[in-house]
Amino acid sequence: MTRKQLHLGLFLQGAGHHVAGWQMPGATYGSENLPHLQNVTRIAEEAKFDMVFLADGLTTSPTAHPSMVARLEPLTLLSALAMGTRHIGLAATASTTYGEPFHTARVFASLDHLSGGRAGWNVVTTSYARSAANFGKAHPDHDARYEIADEYVSVVRALWDSWEDDAYVQDAEEGRYIDPAKMHVLDHKGRYFEVKGPLNVTRPPQGHPVIIQAGSSDPGQELAARSADVVFTAQATLEGAKAFYDGLKARMAKYGRNPDELAIMPGAxxxxxxxxAEAEALLEQLQSRTDPAEAYPLLNERLGTDVSGYDIDGPLPDIPVSEEIRSRSELLIRLARSRNLTIRQLLNMVGAARGHLMLVGTAEEVADEIGAWFEAGAADGFNIMPAWFPKPLEDFATKVVPILQSRGLFREDYQGRTLREHLGLKRPRHPRAT
Amino acid sequence: MTRKQLHLGLFLQGAGHHVAGWQMPGATYGSENLPHLQNVTRIAEEAKFDMVFLADGLTTSPTAHPSMVARLEPLTLLSALAMGTRHIGLAATASTTYGEPFHTARVFASLDHLSGGRAGWNVVTTSYARSAANFGKAHPDHDARYEIADEYVSVVRALWDSWEDDAYVQDAEEGRYIDPAKMHVLDHKGRYFEVKGPLNVTRPPQGHPVIIQAGSSDPGQELAARSADVVFTAQATLEGAKAFYDGLKARMAKYGRNPDELAIMPGAxxxxxxxxAEAEALLEQLQSRTDPAEAYPLLNERLGTDVSGYDIDGPLPDIPVSEEIRSRSELLIRLARSRNLTIRQLLNMVGAARGHLMLVGTAEEVADEIGAWFEAGAADGFNIMPAWFPKPLEDFATKVVPILQSRGLFREDYQGRTLREHLGLKRPRHPRAT
Incomplete structure (x- = not known):
């Protein structure tokens, strides 16, 4: 029997994850720079990563992270990246608050067809209320957003089942293109959506593209326990990650799901x-390039409170958890309290990894830490966040991955073709299949 | 001075245009068959076509044309086709009735960046009311749809101008990623849309992707005269095409536009x-493969009336023009009356070209007809509709195109890189540019 394998994602931010990373010597960057994005995707594929993952947002501002201030739309970008790659999974974020299930079902089904079964959908509810202003509507509150998301995901899944797998007959001899008996009308009438169907794309190669969820709130975890294949999460400590992991996996039983059907992948x-010392000097160099005037907006946005008026070398003042971005804000406030961080230390932390686990050290040390989390049952894998591109990713790919492989923790080569196969997940049967 | 050049589009339907085309010996087909779609796009690029063009729809049924019953979503497909091509324009249909200006602006800007300035947006208002059932809303009436479209297009254009062309500074020495002074907030509050902006994609390489319009109704023509770069139209006769061409170009003056700023391209x-005789025998062969039971739904759908109960060899009965699909229905009824067509002849016509010009003959004859329309001022080019793939397209590319080139009517090679350059259209200046 093969040993359980860990999973690796490349969290692809065009200008790297550290806010100053793009300024490093030799850095390639740009969230609209296709050759660069193709290159780093290929590095991840050569290292046998499970997937590349694109975050998304529906607003921007001049003070946004350089990876996010302007960027290609994820589905068009992933369709381009699907060409020239053969195995790596392609996961994109799309909002259930500012989309239409019919459109979402179509684009992910289409990406799944184009890529031969490599699509993943990171379901988000869009936390920032300012997004509403680009769509002329009111921003639903947190709980309503998760209710909407829950119905949205179930409608999208049902639309993917509009056609049975063998509906596309294409028999030129007989002159039969499709089998109408294998088409099913959904006729969904729910609390938030009415969608008749059928979808005008045949069933995706994966049956259903992989569903990813990244919210850590209580309703976010319930959504994940019920319907996600992968969970991304921000965890700074092994103990915290272990508690999150055990809690989330325990929630799955009531939905009749096995813990193995969900891969929990913290960012790293x-x-x-x-x-x-060399790795720490690089981090120091990044931090010295970070202008606090640039880092404050990132910290304030993730706290939900403007802290720029306080002593930068003093502790975080007593501020409330933001209602708008509860889990992000809670994570940072908890970290600041438990580690007695100054505002400057928080600025550095947010400028680097925004509260995610930071693996700064030798390849051996990084592999050890990854192995420790994996063996402790705190993670099924990691969503790798290179400080910049390409060197920190190349270092991970050529130095850390071989160690993980030699320890039997990570694949030497792809065993399947689809993202579901990489993740060890079953292809969902069509509900009408006999 | 170079002679005025005609423009060619490939109207890319995955199973070809004739309803029975996919059944022909040697046919490759499938609106979800990427290698096939890549192959025919390359044939068009080798022949120096201006663009490939994808129609779209937001519903399906088992009786739909085999090219349309299931198909890849156009933006994801074009992003994939952008890879592996270098010059050919990439135009997709997207609805202003069932979309959001912010999303539409993003995906076309993204495609434009990915393709190096080759994106085109075919603006449609979605005529079929049944589309509404996939979005849980009421279908606006014809005039309202065009009012919505008009505002929608202006919002999308303004979103494309969110950033000045030189806003993306990316100066690592100075640590400046963007220039915030070059970002502009739209803050649009209109009758149908409220969109604050800015867009989170920088200004597209073309400034604005090419705007295409295909509605022939009065409000459709006004929209085109005001804001389209290209018009697709269904015209069966030179006289009718000439009248349409002159009428539409005459409407442009009141919007301060020059007739050269709009290319009118009928389908062919x-x-x-x-x-x-050989070409006609091929058409006969296609028609003999067409089961009337399959062709009736296509005809009924385009007439807006079920005529399957009438004598197939008798004339079209006295039926009203459909309110829902006015221009399509009017075109067919007018053709049937003026040419005394039987229902069988109409079935054959709809199964082949749906009322568009049919060029069936030798390469010389087809080139003559194209030249005649062009010289008469009835067309600035054509949207080529191959009966099936790849042979009728290959024949056009290798036999008709060289004749057009030898007559000085069509480019020997691409002169520019962007779709706007192929079409001889100016790149819109940014409104704040000095």
Whole structure:
């Protein structure tokens, strides 16, 4: 029997994860720079990563992270990246608050066909209320957003089942293109959506593209326990990650699901040196390039409170958790309290990894830490967040991955073709299949 | 001075345009068959076509044309086709009735970046009321749809101008990623849309992707005269096409536009033989493969009336023009009356080219007809509708195009890189540019 394998995603931000990463010597960057994005995707595929993952947002501002201020739309970008790659999964974020289930079902089904079964959908509810202003509507509150998301995902899944797998007959001899008996009308009438169907795309190669969820709130975890294949999460400590992991997996039983049907993958910022001192010096160099005037907006946005008026070398003042972005804000406030961080330390943390695990050290040390989380049952894998591109990713790919492989923790080569196969997940049967 | 050049589009329907085309010996087909779609796009690019063009729809039924019953979503497909091509324009249909201006602006800007300035947006208002059932809303009436479209297009254009062309500074020395002074907030509050902006994609390489319009109704023509770069139209006769062409170009003056700023491109179904008899025999072969039971739904749908109860060899009964699909229905009824067509002849016509010009003959004859329309001022080019793939397209590319080139009517090679450049259209200046 093969040992359980860990899963690796490349969290692809065009200018890297550290806010100053793009300024490093030799850095390639740009969330609209296709050759660069193709290159880093190929590096991840050569290292046998499960997937590349694109975050998304529906607003921007001049003070946004350079990876996010302007970027290609995820579905068009992934369709382009699907060409020239053969195995790596392609996961994109799309909102259930500012989309239409019919459109979402179509684009992910289409990407799944184009890529031969490599599509993943990161379901988000869009936390920032300012997004509403681009769509002329009111921003639903947190709980309503998750109710909407729940219905939205079930409608999208049902639309993917509009056609049975063998509906596309294409028999030129007989002159039969499709089998109308294998088409099913959904006729969904729910609380938030009415969608008749059928979808005008045949059933995706994966049956259903992989469903990813990234919210850590209580309703977010319920949604994940009920319907996600993968969970991304921000965890800074092994103990916290283990508690989150156990809690979420325990929620699955009531939905009749096995814990193995969900891969929990915390984000991991990586920066590797030949010695730990070298890696730490690189981090120091990044931090010295970070202008606090640039980092404050990122911190304020993730706290939900403007803290720029307080002593930068003093502790975080007593501020409330933001209602709008509860889990992000809670994570940072908890970290600041438990580690007695100053505002400057928080600025550095947010500028680097936004509260995610930071793996800064030698390849051996990084592999050890990944192995420790995996063996402790705190993670099924990691969503790798290179400080910049391409070097920290290349270092991870060529130095850390071989160690993980030699320890039997990570595949030497792809065993399947689809993202579901990489993740060890079953292809959902069509509900009408006999 | 170079002679005025005609423009060619490939109207890409995955199973070809004739309803029975996919059944022909040697046919490749499938609106979800990527290698096939890549192949025919490359044939068009080798022949120096201006663009490939994808129609779209938001519903399906088992009786739909085999090209339309299931198909890849146009933006994801074009992003994939952008890879592996370098010059050919990439135009997709997207609805202003069932979309959001912010999303539409993003995906076309993204495609434009990915393709190096080759994106085109065919603006449609979605005529079929049944589309509403996939979005849980009421279908606006014809005039309201065009009012919505008008505002929608202006919002999308303004979103494309969110950033000045040189806003993306990316100066690593100075640590400046963007220039916030070059970002502009739209803050649109109109009758149908409220969109704050800015867009989170920088200004597209073309400034604005090419705007295409295909509605022939009065409000459709006004929209085109005001804001389209290209018009697709269904015209069966030179006289009718000339009247449409002159009428539409005359409408442009009141919007301060020059007639050269709009290319009118009727659809042209093509089927080429070494002799005219051979081409006609091919059409006959296609028609003999067409089961009336399959063709009736296509005819009924385009008439807006079920005529399957009438004598198939008798004349079209006295039926009203459909309110829902006015221009399509009017075109067919007018053709039936003026040419005394039987229902069988109408079935054959709809199964082949749906009322578009049919060019069936030798390469010389087809080139003559194209030249005649062009010289008469009835067309600035054609949207080529091959009966099936790849042969009728290959015949056009290798036999008709060289004749057009030898007559100085069509480019020998691409002169520019962007779709606007192929079409001879100016790149819109940013409104704040000095």
């Amino acid at each position: 910022f990586v920066l590797i040196g030949d010695t730990r | 179904f093509v089927l080429i033989g070494d002799t005219r």
